Amino acid sequence: MDPTLAPPILDIAGSASAMEPTLAPPVLDIAGVGKTYVSTRTGESIEALRGVDLQVRRGEFLAVVGPSGCGKSTLLSLVAGFAAPTTGTVRFKGREVREPEPARGVMFQDYALFPWRTVLGNVEFGPFARGVDRTRRRERAGDLIRLVGLEGFEHRYPHELSGGMRQRCALARMLANEPELWLMDEPLAAVDLQTRMILQDELLRLWGDSAAGGGTGERPTVLFVTHGIDEAVLLADRIVVLGRRPGRLKAVVEVDLPRPRTDARTSPAFTRLVEHVWSLIRDEAVRAIAEETN
Amino acid sequence: MTWTLRIGLPSATLALLALVWEIGVRAGGAQGIAPYPSGVIAAGLRLIADGTALAALSGSLGRVLIGFGIGALIGVPLGLAIGTLPALDRAIRPITDSLRSIAPIAWIPMAILWLGVRGDAALFVVAYAAVFPFVVNAAQAARLVDRAHVNAARALGAGPGLVLRSVIVPSTLPLVLTGARIAMAFAWGSIIAAELAIGIKVAGHGRSVAGLGQLMVETLYVQRDVNALVFYMLVIGAVSFAIDAGLRHAQGVLLPWTRR
Numbered sequence: 001m002d003p004t005l006a007p008p009i010l011d012i013a014g015s016a017s018a019m020e021p022t023l024a025p026p027v028l029d030i031a032g033v034g035k036t037y038v039s040t041r042t043g044e045s046i047e048a049l050r051g052v053d054l055q056v057r058r059g060e061f062l063a064v065v066g067p068s069g070c071g072k073s074t075l076l077s078l079v080a081g082f083a084a085p086t087t088g089t090v091r092f093k094g095r096e097v098r099e100p101e102p103a104r105g106v107m108f109q110d111y112a113l114f115p116w117r118t119v120l121g122n123v124e125f126g127p128f129a130r131g132v133d134r135t136r137r138r139e140r141a142g143d144l145i146r147l148v149g150l151e152g153f154e155h156r157y158p159h160e161l162s163g164g165m166r167q168r169c170a171l172a173r174m175l176a177n178e179p180e181l182w183l184m185d186e187p188l189a190a191v192d193l194q195t196r197m198i199l200q201d202e203l204l205r206l207w208g209d210s211a212a213g214g215g216t217g218e219r220p221t222v223l224f225v226t227h228g229i230d231e232a233v234l235l236a237d238r239i240v241v242l243g244r245r246p247g248r249l250k251a252v253v254e255v256d257l258p259r260p261r262t263d264a265r266t267s268p269a270f271t272r273l274v275e276h277v278w279s280l281i282r283d284e285a286v287r288a289i290a291e292e293t294n
Numbered sequence: 295m296t297w298t299l300r301i302g303l304p305s306a307t308l309a310l311l312a313l314v315w316e317i318g319v320r321a322g323g324a325q326g327i328a329p330y331p332s333g334v335i336a337a338g339l340r341l342i343a344d345g346t347a348l349a350a351l352s353g354s355l356g357r358v359l360i361g362f363g364i365g366a367l368i369g370v371p372l373g374l375a376i377g378t379l380p381a382l383d384r385a386i387r388p389i390t391d392s393l394r395s396i397a398p399i400a401w402i403p404m405a406i407l408w409l410g411v412r413g414d415a416a417l418f419v420v421a422y423a424a425v426f427p428f429v430v431n432a433a434q435a436a437r438l439v440d441r442a443h444v445n446a447a448r449a450l451g452a453g454p455g456l457v458l459r460s461v462i463v464p465s466t467l468p469l470v471l472t473g474a475r476i477a478m479a480f481a482w483g484s485i486i487a488a489e490l491a492i493g494i495k496v497a498g499h500g501r502s503v504a505g506l507g508q509l510m511v512e513t514l515y516v517q518r519d520v521n522a523l524v525f526y527m528l529v530i531g532a533v534s535f536a537i538d539a540g541l542r543h544a545q546g547v548l549l550p551w552t553r554r
Binding site: 077080081082099100101102104105106108110112113114115116117125126129130157158159173176177 | 440442443445446447448449450451452453456460461464465467549550551
């Protein structure tokens with residue numbers, strides 16, 4: 001907005017929120033969230049998360065990293081509404097999250113594609129569930145399948161696809177509902193390194209990496225769980241570092257690298273940020289591995 | 295091994311066996327007690343031509359299909375409920391496990407007492423035999439439903455009804471169809487046993503062609519035709535093979551995503 005054209009009162013409000021973005025109501029508000037669940041196998045209580053406070057701005061790309069067992073996935077499932085927190089509340093656009101809803105799209109770690117549905121059947125499931133008529137949802141699914149580069153594979157079943165193709169299919173399925181919040185649980189973990197780098201670039205493109213301005217509300221808000229620190233630095237505006245046993249908020253790292261980021265992988269600033277985040281979780285990650293191998 | 299050998303070798307073995315068998319029975323003069331190939335073929339042709347075999351077969355098959363259907367209607371929902379609710383599983387496990395352990399044909403005397411020497415008694419036994427494979431497999435199928443698929447459907451906007459139709463049903467279908475194949479094999483096995491057990495009485499009541507089992511009893515005690523008995527045995531085997539092949543084919547058609 002050109003400030004000379006705006007009424008003074010709006011200009012003041014606008015500059016205030018630009019200086020203090022946290023004053024704008026966060027699209028996602030995680031307040032004092034803890035989660036304890038009882039293991040169905042051993043019957044013991046496991047405290048997966050404790051006292052997590054986090055506000056996510058509209059259009060922000062937030063990455064969540066931490067050693068294994070830090071409750072990253074638990075946090076995501078609470079935001080998705082698959083489970084209720086034991087303590088605290090999760091609010092999405094001011095309303096307490098109780099159930100999943102199409103506005104909060106989820107991409108699962110192992111994709112969770114429906115094996116009995118084709119690529120087309122998977123992608124159109126969201127619109128189908130919301131009652132969109134056949135012609136419109138087919139059209140929408142077709143557009144998305146082209147967008148993620150799966151044209152020609154519409155009638156294949158998931159088991160006939162490569163890992164990278166399944167990943168694209170899962171992404172298209174999530175996008176079909178045009179969610180405002182993308183909840184992604186290690187979506188790129190199960191593909192090889194080269195495929196991952198290509199998919200990272202595509203993800204950034206789809207999210208709007210090259211579009212002007214961050215946090216303007218035009219981009220979707222993303223909560224991206226990953227164990228790849230370089231991936232977090234490449235993609236995110238902020239990186240949330242979780243500690244383990246129980247999972248709690250350890251640090252929030254601002255990623256001030258300019259966008260578009262697709263060529264940022266080799267810059268010195270990029271490397272410095274990766275090392276910084278790694279230094280925050282290294283000790284616990286080492287301990288996590290030691291515990292797992294014992 | 296060439297195609298001719300693969301087909302030729304077993305065929306030659308069978309032909310040789312039939313020949314030795316035929317000669318053996320005729321040479322020994324045991325035609326009344328021992329069946330022989332040409333006699334079995336002749337009996338088969340006669341019983342097919344006069345409609346006896348077909349009438350008995352359709353009587354048995356009809357009861358098997360109804361019993362199988364009853365088994366599915368009770369067994370599938372019950373199994374899905376048991377697999378979904380561990381508390382229900384715990385609560386009724388003593389009942390299901392003990393009932394399951396009683397061989398279906400052990401119920402025949404009780405069934406005859408309650409339902410009389412009619413087809414209904416056999417139907418009861420068949421339904422009893424069919425219900426447990428459905429319960430066991432549907433329960434296991436429900437336990438194996440991937441939570442992530444349910445969550446994915448919910449996150450995409452599916453309510454409970456759509457989750458049931460679009461996730462639970464297709465997830466459980468492969469195992470339920472496996473259960474159906476076992477149930478069908480059990481049902482077909484018990485119908486013959488049940489009809490054999492109640493058949494002789496039915497023959498006395500003038501309902502001699504109620505089923506293959508009854509017909510076999512009549513053939514044994516009234517006609518004393520060993521060749522016809524062997525023909526019925528072959529029919530029973532062929533039907534069971536055809537049913538299983540049909541169900542296997544149905545699995546392929548109904549579950550295209552499992553074809554690899």
